Amino acid sequence: MTRTLRLAAALVVVVGLIVGLSVPAAAPRPVPQRGGFFLLAGDFHVHSFPGDGSLAPWDIAREAARRGLDVVALTNHNSMLSSRLAGYFVSPSAALLIPSEEITGVGFHLAAVGVDRTIDWRGRVTDAAAAVHARGGLLIAAHPSARFQPAFDAPAVAALDGVEAAHPMIHFDAGTRREIAAFYQRVAAEHPGIAAIGSSDFHNFAPVGLSRTFLFSKSRAREGVLEAIRAGRTVACDGTGQAYGPAELTALVADDCRRAAGAPPNDASLADRLATWCICLGLVALVVLGVPG
Amino acid sequence: MTAGVSAELQLIVSPRDTYARLARTRSRGGVLVALRRPALAAVVIGAAIALGATGHVTPRLLLSTTLCWAFAVVLQIAIAVALIAGPSRRTVGLSRALDLFFASHAPWSLWLLAAAAYSPSALGRPLTPLLLSAVVPLALTVRMIAAYFREVLELDPRHARVRTILQQAATWGVPLVLYGTAVAFWPRFLEVIR
Numbered sequence: 001m002t003r004t005l006r007l008a009a010a011l012v013v014v015v016g017l018i019v020g021l022s023v024p025a026a027a028p029r030p031v032p033q034r035g036g037f038f039l040l041a042g043d044f045h046v047h048s049f050p051g052d053g054s055l056a057p058w059d060i061a062r063e064a065a066r067r068g069l070d071v072v073a074l075t076n077h078n079s080m081l082s083s084r085l086a087g088y089f090v091s092p093s094a095a096l097l098i099p100s101e102e103i104t105g106v107g108f109h110l111a112a113v114g115v116d117r118t119i120d121w122r123g124r125v126t127d128a129a130a131a132v133h134a135r136g137g138l139l140i141a142a143h144p145s146a147r148f149q150p151a152f153d154a155p156a157v158a159a160l161d162g163v164e165a166a167h168p169m170i171h172f173d174a175g176t177r178r179e180i181a182a183f184y185q186r187v188a189a190e191h192p193g194i195a196a197i198g199s200s201d202f203h204n205f206a207p208v209g210l211s212r213t214f215l216f217s218k219s220r221a222r223e224g225v226l227e228a229i230r231a232g233r234t235v236a237c238d239g240t241g242q243a244y245g246p247a248e249l250t251a252l253v254a255d256d257c258r259r260a261a262g263a264p265p266n267d268a269s270l271a272d273r274l275a276t277w278c279i280c281l282g283l284v285a286l287v288v289l290g291v292p293g
Numbered sequence: 294m295t296a297g298v299s300a301e302l303q304l305i306v307s308p309r310d311t312y313a314r315l316a317r318t319r320s321r322g323g324v325l326v327a328l329r330r331p332a333l334a335a336v337v338i339g340a341a342i343a344l345g346a347t348g349h350v351t352p353r354l355l356l357s358t359t360l361c362w363a364f365a366v367v368l369q370i371a372i373a374v375a376l377i378a379g380p381s382r383r384t385v386g387l388s389r390a391l392d393l394f395f396a397s398h399a400p401w402s403l404w405l406l407a408a409a410a411y412s413p414s415a416l417g418r419p420l421t422p423l424l425l426s427a428v429v430p431l432a433l434t435v436r437m438i439a440a441y442f443r444e445v446l447e448l449d450p451r452h453a454r455v456r457t458i459l460q461q462a463a464t465w466g467v468p469l470v471l472y473g474t475a476v477a478f479w480p481r482f483l484e485v486i487r
Binding site for chain 1: 329
């Protein structure tokens with residue numbers, strides 16, 4: 001009897017795998033145009049394997065495309081190993097991956113986007129900014145809650161290219177939401193034109209792009225993305241669909257923000273759900289029924 | 294009473310009796326026997342990671358996550374072999390001993406799949422209940438591993454306790470060091486002491 005059940009469980013897993021093979025990969029998102037620019041969706045703070053994220057870079061790229069993102073920055077802590085792997089194995093049909101890192105220093109975290117080697121974390125924000133800019137990258141203040149704000153004096157603020165105005169932390173409690181909002185307002189006042197960035201800080205649990213950035217970009221390539229951020233042509237969107245950024249730009253993408261919040265993946269289908277259920281329930285059954293002998 | 298119930302479930306309920314019975318049961322040895330339970334654990338880990346991170350499991354994603362995270366199972370095998378190979382009065386071969394060791398993975402396997410299905414998020418379910426629930430597989434596994442050392446390796450109570458502590462220290466210590474490296478532990482530590 002147990003043997004029959006084990007075979008049935010294994011068969012359920014196999015059926016799940018076969019059904020899963022029949023699910024087509026998420027089709028590339030048609031990129032809309034707004035105000036003469038490409039309206040790209042990006043997530044500029046994503047952790048991956050090998051690092052403290054659970055998905056490999058090639059899986060991040062596919063998952064990002066599934067979630068309606070055009071561009072992702074791989075930002076592991078003080079490491080670019082994942083970005084280097086991405087250069088070898090990521091399919092060009094998936095989302096664009098920009099080599100990046102999260103500079104994790106003493107009292108500050110910065111997303112260094114578009115760099116080609118790790119940046120020394122042992123200096124101040126301005127030291128990191130100089131190194132990042134010298135390598136053609138740009139610098140974003142990551143999850144700037146009150147704990148991190150002392151590191152951002154006037155020269156540090158002036159050196160920033162963007163601020164994470166939308167981050168999942170703002171959904172945890174009202175205090176953190178106020179702190180991050182106040183920091184963004186302060187920086188925007190001191191540094192007009194700074195980019196409002198929405199990032200998911202994805203590690204292990206779905207979804208990538210929970211908070212995201214809409215960019216008004218001249219091209220869909222990496223250079224276009226970086227130029228749009230440097231020029232401040234961005235709007236940050238949080239997980240509830242609220243937009244942050246210059247009023248004239250937020251007005252253009254307010255509907256896109258609302259639609260993106262809680263939107264199902266591009267390839268959501270009955271077959272996809274069936275495959276997932278079969279594989280997972282089959283594995284649960286195999287664990288419970290055990291191995292013979 | 295226990296006929297038809299898997300060894301994995303019996304171990305959860307009564308680890309010492311079950312391991313004593315399994316150690317007496319004649320079974321084929323060999324690499325396949327040694328690796329069948331670790332292989333299942335690796336696929337379960339891969340499926341749990343895929344489901345938690347993306348909300349779905351596809352063959353391609355499952356293959357990728359299983360291969361990427363197989364190092365966790367390889368680490369478990371290395372720790373187990375080091376502890377099994379030490380002085381003991383075991384009567385089962387190494388392959389069977391490794392097979393029986395991985396029979397204790399069921400609580401963590403089930404917890405991982407449940408955690409992935411629960412899938413906490415900033416806008417949804419909180420993380421704390423998930424972390425608290427990990428006490429259950431942790432406690433069950435420690436009890437099962439201690440029973441394994443007593444009944445399969447036939448160690449006296451004191452040596453069985455020592456090896457259980459060593460196994461748990463290595464199982465949690467090595468990943469903790471890897472995680473500390475991945476999250477840039479040093480600047481965070483400096484930030485705290487300042």
